Amino acid sequence: xxxxxxxxxxxxxxxxxxxxxxxxxxxxxxxxxxxxxxxxxxxxxxxxxxxxxxxxxxxxxxxxxxxxxxxxxxxxxxxxxxxxxxxxxxxxxxxxxxxxxxxxxxxxxxxxxxxxxxxxxxxxxxxxxxxxxxxxxxxxxxxxxxxxxxxxxxxxxxxxxxxxxxxxxxxxxxxxxxxxxxxxxxxxxxxxxxxxxxxxxxxxxxxxxxxxxxxxxxxxxxxxxxxxxxxxxxxxxxxxxxxxxxxxxxxxxxxxxxxxxxxxxxxxxxxxxxxxxxxxxxxxxxxxxxxxxxxxxxxxxxxxxxxxxxxxxxxxxxxxxxxxxxxxxxxxxxxxxxxxxxxxxxxxxxxxxxxxxxxxxxxxxxxxxxxxxxxxxxxxxxxxxxxxxxxxxxxxxxxxxxxxx
Numbered sequence: 001x002x003x004x005x006x007x008x009x010x011x012x013x014x015x016x017x018x019x020x021x022x023x024x025x026x027x028x029x030x031x032x033x034x035x036x037x038x039x040x041x042x043x044x045x046x047x048x049x050x051x052x053x054x055x056x057x058x059x060x061x062x063x064x065x066x067x068x069x070x071x072x073x074x075x076x077x078x079x080x081x082x083x084x085x086x087x088x089x090x091x092x093x094x095x096x097x098x099x100x101x102x103x104x105x106x107x108x109x110x111x112x113x114x115x116x117x118x119x120x121x122x123x124x125x126x127x128x129x130x131x132x133x134x135x136x137x138x139x140x141x142x143x144x145x146x147x148x149x150x151x152x153x154x155x156x157x158x159x160x161x162x163x164x165x166x167x168x169x170x171x172x173x174x175x176x177x178x179x180x181x182x183x184x185x186x187x188x189x190x191x192x193x194x195x196x197x198x199x200x201x202x203x204x205x206x207x208x209x210x211x212x213x214x215x216x217x218x219x220x221x222x223x224x225x226x227x228x229x230x231x232x233x234x235x236x237x238x239x240x241x242x243x244x245x246x247x248x249x250x251x252x253x254x255x256x257x258x259x260x261x262x263x264x265x266x267x268x269x270x271x272x273x274x275x276x277x278x279x280x281x282x283x284x285x286x287x288x289x290x291x292x293x294x295x296x297x298x299x300x301x302x303x304x305x306x307x308x309x310x311x312x313x314x315x316x317x318x319x320x321x322x323x324x325x326x327x328x329x330x331x332x333x334x335x336x337x338x339x340x341x342x343x344x345x346x347x348x349x350x351x352x353x354x355x356x357x358x359x360x361x362x363x364x365x366x367x368x369x370x371x372x373x374x375x376x377x378x379x380x381x382x383x384x385x386x387x388x389x390x391x392x393x394x395x396x397x398x399x400x401x402x403x404x405x
Contacts, residue, residue: 006129008093008101009059012086016053016079018046025078027054029062032070032084035244036103036383039072051079052086057095059087059102063123066111069244073099085125092138096145101133104390134394143400144393151386158375162239165368173317176361177351191349192323200355206346208353211305214271215260215297222247227254228295230262235270235284235301238316238369239376241291243383249296260296262286265309265369267316269302272332272339279332279339283319285312288370290377302345310362311353313369324348 018026023042031042054060055077062070063085073095080086089098101107114127136144175181183197190196205212217229226248234241262268264287274280297303306312318324331344351358392398 001135002132003135004129005101005131005133007090007135008133009087009089009098011125011129012052012054012058012088014053015050016077018049018051018079021045021051021079025076026051026080027060027072027078027084028081029064029070029083032060032062032072034068034070034242036069036071037242046081052082052084053077053079054086055088057089059089059095059099061085061087061102061123063125065121066108066115066123067121067244069103069105069108071099071103083122085123085128094138094141094145096149097136097138097141100145100148100390101394104394105387106391107131134396136394140400147393147400148386148390151382155379155382158379162372162375165372166238169313169365169368170317170320172364173314173361174321176357177318178321182357194323200357201352202349203352204346205304205348205350208306208350210307211303212342212345213259213303214299214301215257215303216299217247217249218253223250224248226250228292229298230268230286230291230295230301231298232270232273232282232300234291235268235282237283238285239290239372240284241286241376241380243291243380246291247298254296257296260298260301260303262295262297262303264288265312267304267312267319268297269304269319269328269340269345271300271302272335272337273300274338276336276338277333279329279335281319281325281328281332281340283316285316285369286373288373288377290373290380302340302342304345306353308353308362310366311358313365314353314358314362315350317365318350324350 023045026042026045027039028042031040033040054074056074058074060072060074060080062068062083064083087098087102089095110131111123111128112121114124115121116124177200180197180200183200185198187195188198190202192202196202215229222229229247229249231247233245265285268284268286270280270282304312304315306315327348328340328344332338332340353359353362389398393400
């Protein structure tokens with residue numbers, strides 16, 4: 001038996017003062033992550049005095065382009081933009097159960113099917129409340145939610161571990177190669193203006209053995225199945241990948257490609273795209289079967305491989321420091337179509353991989369990156385399992401009556 005979504009929840013209608021919000025408690029479509037990835041810190045707060053409120057336990061869903069599947073269950077009170085729908089569970093409905101009702105792919109499909117607009121479809125709030133949900137007693141709701149929550153809890157724990165490990169890696173990198181704490185020799189001028197320890201030689205990337213290349217996609221673009229092809233939209237940061245944006249190239253086309261294959265632990269650079277006059281560098285690295293065992297990049301991504309995994313990881317961290325980041329941002333913003341070329345990358349000055357301290361750091365950082373990417377691979381498998389069993393739990397195909405809470 002099924003009933004309307006409105007039987008288990010309401011839209012929350014209250015307002016909250018923007019002055020009481022922080023970058024962590026303000027939610028908009030911009031800081032909600034796609035494919036059920038939760039949220040990140042907001043880039044800015046609204047300039048209005050009040051905005052839509054949400055409360056701990058509410059479920060927030062982005063109402064713009066529902067196919068992005070942006071959803072989050074609030075852990076605190078806060079405020080959000082008007083393009084975010086706030087669902088509050090009614091009495092007799094478990095808040096976690098409500099979250100999983102709305103996290104089901106069928107809900108996002110329904111929201112798209114009943115949406116308004118073509119370029120930027122928005123869910124129709126009246127139609128959304130007519131979405132059909134299973135009529136389930138609260139004890140069964142809690143059993144279903146506990147199974148799914150156990151998977152999400154493991155994903156969240158892995159993500160916290162990864163964030164901690166990357167912070168450790170960057171903290172030590174900055175201590176050694178920005179503040180130069182372990183170096184005792186005197187400082188000298190570097191080729192890029194700031195002073196560095198005399199023993200810490202800098203060379204241009206072009207003077208180090210490396211491979212710098214892009215991939216491509218066939219005429220007509222990506223296809224529905226084949227070998228995965230990763231584009232610039234998925235070059236964001238270490239271990240971040242939106243599986244909902246996956247694209248593919250034909251098997252025969254992939255077998256003919258001589259460039260752009262990813263084996264793991266190569267440094268990926270966002271090559272081109274964005275608004276005229278502005279280029280924002282992004283970097284990423286994949287491995288350990290994440291996101292795929294075998295895949296290629298397209299023509300909008302650079303692969304930079306020093307043929308030394310540890311130095312690739314060193315370069316990933318180095319690229320996020322001021323000099324290389326702003327070098328790429330400045331050169332990329334000059335082009336009519338914002339982007340960087342091989343000359344821009346090859347001209348970057350970097351610390352020599354022959355320096356003993358660089359080598360020591362490269363050896364130290366490798367286990368951290370292995371753990372991070374292994375956790376990412378596990379998270380992808382857990383998310384697929386969650387999404388596969390969710391509709392079966394909701395329909396009763398999987399019996400939960402024997403599960404103890």
